């Protein structure tokens with residue numbers, strides 16, 4: 001059988017070794033602390049599940065869902081106003097079956113084959129997929145720890161800024177755990193307007209931000225609607241990762257073209273899921289606050305705990321991740337992650353998965369309670385791997 005060259009660009013096997021090691025350890029009865037994937041261990045609020053269940057009782061809700069329900073769009077408009085002080089109209093919003101899926105199509109919307117886009121390095125893997133599926137060329141911008149993992153697009157060559165069709169920005173950032181200031185974001189909007197590229201903002205972790213910092217929607221900044229759009233996923237805030245609930249919003253022309261593209265490959269968001277989305281936005285805000293606090297306690301336990309045993313790890317400022325520089329004696333994140341798993345049973349994601357600048361880092365997902373993270377610190381310390 002012969003497949004397209006595109007398929008060769010998707011590397012499935014690079015973590016196969018790590019996964020095999022994990023399975024082997026588990027089958028030998030050894031405890032594995034799985035901090036690999038960012039799937040929250042918290043439960044969705046019962047009201048979300050009940051809304052979905054109730055909607056399933058009506059056969060009309062099982063038909064093709066060709067439209068976003070008015071009641072959903074209205075609830076979403078209120079949510080964005082209350083949460084981010086952003087005013088939206090219905091033609092500036094559409095649902096997406098998860099940001100991952102929307103992201104994978106955004107390149108096709110904005111690029112012809114051979115066009116250029118600008119992506120963070122390190123960055124979330126779907127950003128790269130968006131470019132590959134569009135056969136666009138990828139230029140990356142560095143996210144460096146010495147710059148607090150914030151972008152410096154103003155330092156890029158003018159030729160780059162002239163030729164890119166879109167840039168993806170995402171804060172709080174996976175995998176770095178960094179956040180961005182409004183000032184830095186305003187600089188990017190200025191550049192987008194000057195050079196005519198589009199900003200695609202991925203607002204996936206707005207409810208997981210620490211130390212009293214406030215997240216914001218890029219659409220709340222002056223000029224944003226002229227040059228971009230934003231994905232807003234409910235996955236992490238409401239623990240609904242499997243339900244695939246996200247929105248694409250912003251410039252109405254871009255949203256309208258996105259809907260046109262989407263109508264070619266999909267018939268919209270399943271109605272029971274639309275009802276679940278409404279219920280999610282009605283969830284008591286104190287629940288979201290408590291969850292944020294719990295992630296913060298986990299962040300403290302892991303970062304401070306690792307630092308206390310001699311592995312200096314800076315506290316992440318947001319997201320459910322900790323991005324830790326690997327010990328000096330290791331060259332590469334995959335080599336370190338394999339060794340860590342073998343010697344301690346702790347499974348993390350090699351930073352190389354997120355781009356070349358992740359090679360000296362590993363990512364831990366904060367998906368276990370504080371007590372278990374304290375155990376993680378203990379087993380790492382006792383293993384002698386840091387010596």
Ligand SMILES: Cc1ncc(COP(=O)(O)O)c(C=O)c1O
Pocket residue numbers: 038097098099100101124170174202204233234235241244245246
């Ligand atoms: C930056 C970022 N964007 C989007 C997603 C996925 O969002 P969704 O569940 O809506 O596809 C993730 C999930 O890990 C993510 O880290």
